[in-house]
Amino acid sequence: MATDAVASGTAPLPRSAAVVIVGGGVIGASIAFHLAEAGVTDVVLVERDTPASGSSGKPIGGVRAQFSDPLNIRLGQRSLEAWRAFAERPGADVGLRDVGYLFLLADDEQLETFREGVEVQNGLGVPSRIVSPREAHALCPYLDPGSIVAAAWCPSDGYALPGAAVGGYLRAARALGATVRTHCAVTGVDASGGEVRAVRTTAGTVRTGTVICAAGAWSREIGAMAGLDLPVTPLRRQIALTGPLSPPPPRVPFTLDYGSTLYFHGDGAGGLVLGLSDPDERPGFAREYSEEWLDLFRAAAARRAPALAGVPVRGGWAGLYEMTPDRNALIGEAPGSGRFLYATGFSGHGFLQAPAVGEVVRDLYLGRTPFLDVGPLAADRFDGPASSGVRPEAHII
Structure with a gap:
């Protein structure tokens, strides 16, 4: 990843932000870009290590729309369109190869x-x-x-370079006003009266009314800080x-x-x-x-x-x-949590779905209707006997 994408990694944290995104992988980076592009410039992304150091760090990531469930197919389709146009928006070469x-x-x-x-x-x-x-x-x-x-x-399927994608998203997000802070682990989420008030980190506290969890394999811990069970293993x-x-x-x-x-x-x-x-x-x-x-x-x-x-x-x-238990993502907003959104649990499909997920989470935050109803991917689908209606994915590659 180009160094300019993380050049501000040790800069002081802002005292406040409209949104704090937890996680600097491809999902968090995509969300940061989509929010900043939509005019939400008061965005802070915090990453416990370095960008793409977790699940997004693999040398090559597959991109495809070959899924068994319409919801996952459409997430893959939408993302493939974005990967093909990535050189123009947000502007980076992700080494896309349409080998099928x-x-x-x-x-x-x-x-x-x-x-x-x-x-x-x-x-x-x-x-x-x-x-x-x-x-x-x-x-x-x-x-x-x-x-x-x-x-x-x-x-029409193929593969691309996750590290280059994360770098491209974060450079564009920063150019649009977002703050990216690395080596900054979240230690707590403060809430009172049912509202999120602040995010505490190893580099200081940021006052905010919205937290977006894109912490990948570490998401369960972040969710628990806000009183939410995110069943991610x-x-x-x-x-x-x-x-x-x-x-x-x-x-x-x-x-x-x-x-x-x-x-x-x-x-x-x-x-x-x-x-x-x-x-x-x-x-x-x-x-x-x-x-x-x-x-x-x-x-x-x-x-x-x-x-x-x-x-x-x-x-x-x-x-x-x-x-996740059914190998499908968790995407949504926790009810009654004072704006705690999440996009995690992709079970091996996060990179290929990242562009579409960034778009969906942007729209959820802004109160818009996303291009796709992700209600079946809500984290509470595992709370009772009713099925979410999303077909479990048999293959996790």
Whole structure:
């Protein structure tokens, strides 16, 4: 991230602000930009570490609209439009690559699940389709076409650079009057008479009537300070990096094996990014990189993409997913809390949905009607037996 995005990180905190955003990842940065662009210049964003140091810090983030639920599809669509226009608004190169997404399907049950999803996606204008094993192999030569029955393909999806996106949003937000303060952890939220009064931090106290929680894996603690339960659980996820390969890999889609959660795609520099959602990973804040999970990746690769089973690895990265019970985000405003809004719990989908979420939270704050009703994503959907109406996402990559 460019240093000018955080140049004011040690500046004194303002004594007061219209809005305090907690969290300097891509969600908080998007919200700060959208608010400042709308004329809310009295915005303060506080980050406990450095921007993009939490869930947003991964080297490459997937962007897609291939979801099973209309709400998530529309968040993905809206965000894809914004990612494509990011160079003009807010103004930064996020390295967007429209390589597409390819989900590998091993049996008829998986195929039927994705056929239903493609039907919903097509109805909303997403150009996804089911392709044969031969077509999937043409798209991704690493694939053993005999190991699958079909694949789901969407050419308009791809990946981009989260760090560059966070930097672009924060530079633009600061240019529009927002304050960004790093190394500034929140220690309390003061409220009285049902109204938010101030946010206490390690760098001082800011008087405010509105707090927006975009603290990712740390959101439950922030919510508790305001008397709100945000059911977010941290879970380590890891990726491995091959570094430049010789010969360089072909251009391949963001390829995912639905059953095993194995995935791989190019790194934009002549290598590959490899990943898998380790089923043995236990919740917690551990962010140390280890290679035990690579045995699972190599076993899955031997079945789906044999050439990758022994590909050399030259390092990796570990970060935190912010998981909710149904693997859908928490977006909304706490009732009776005196303006405590939240956008968190994205369960691996935060980067790809960030532009749309920034727009939605801006409108919630300003009292406008957002382009999409996010009522089903309210945090209180888990309080009773009634379903929120949002389909749980089976895949968390």
